[in-house]
Structure formats: structure tokens, C-alpha cells
Amino acid sequence: MSAAVRVHESDPSALLDAAFRRIALEGMAGVPVANPALRVEAVGFARRQGHWLGVLITPWCMNLVLVPGAAAGWQCAAPGRRAFHRFPAGHLAFLGADEPEVGEFRTCALFSTMSAFANQVEARMAAVATLDALRHPPEAADPVPPNEAFGEPERADRARPMSKRKFLERVLGRG
Secondary structure, eight states, rough: OOOSSSOOOOOHHHHHHHHHHHHHIIITTEEEEETTTTTOOEEEEEEETTTEEHHHHHHOOEEEEESSOOOOOOOOOOOOOOOEEEEEEEEEEEEEEEEEETTEEEEEEESSSSTTTTSSHHHHHHHHHHHHTTSSOSSSOOOOOGGGGGGOOTTTSSOOOHHHHHHHHHTTTTT
16 A cells, blocks of 8 residues: 555546556456456546545446545545445445555445446446436435444434445346
């Protein structure tokens, strides 16, 4: 992990594209889970609470990605360590990551394999729909469960975090 957080004043899409194209060539070429109809593409990166949020499509996975856009409000998370972020649709767990082209960033897996997508257009449509759904609260929230997962005391005034599966089912119109 970097000693100092690399802050991105402008859209980090090109840097993410470069990092994951390198990863594709170095370690993912010919891997059976890679969908040959897809390519690396950073989609829809825009500022959210001072940082950059978007979706990264690769032939082997699709991730929600958060990249530091300011030093203020960014807490370092070592590669592989979880950090929760709150969205109108609920809390999502992100894993810390670090690549030379980008520096520190965080990922939240949306799809672990990409076999469900016939082409880049379909994958991009899912990415855009995911980002749109994250910006709008769900129509109804379930009551709050015991909140050990977040290390917080139970509160009756807080909506239950939506599971990633339920969120993606809503995004893709399957739930």
C-alpha cells in the first residue's frame, strides 16, 4: 500500500483502464472465467462525497470502484481489508486495493464472473443501471436487524442494509 494517499483531481478512468489492461495481459489471458466478448472499461466515474465512484468492467469481473478524490474523508484500507460505505440504497462492503497506475482505491464485487453478458454493450448497461440505482434510495426498507456486522448498537430508526444480491436483482429487474 502507498505511504501517502494518491489523490485524483480528475477522473481516474484512464488510469484504471491502464492498470486492468496490464492485469489482463499479465495474469488473466486465457483464464477460463474470462469472457472473450468483453474488454476492460471504466464506466460512469463521477464525484461522490469528494471521491470518484464508478464501475470497472473486465472480462473476468465487474466491480464498483471508489478512488480518492480528496485527502479529507478518505481512510486508508490495506489491500484485501474491508471498509463499509453508505449509499442511499444501503451499506456496501469494499475491499482495499492498490495498483501502481492508480494508487490506493477500493472495490466492491458486482459480478465475479462475466458469463451472463453476451457483449460489452450489455455489461455497460448493467454498470450504468447499477450506478443509477446507487444514487436513489430503495422504495421500501426492511426493519433493522441486530447490527453486529457494522459494530454499532441496534437502532430502530435505521433501515436494514440491502444485501448486494437483492440490490443487483433490483438493478437488473429480477427482484
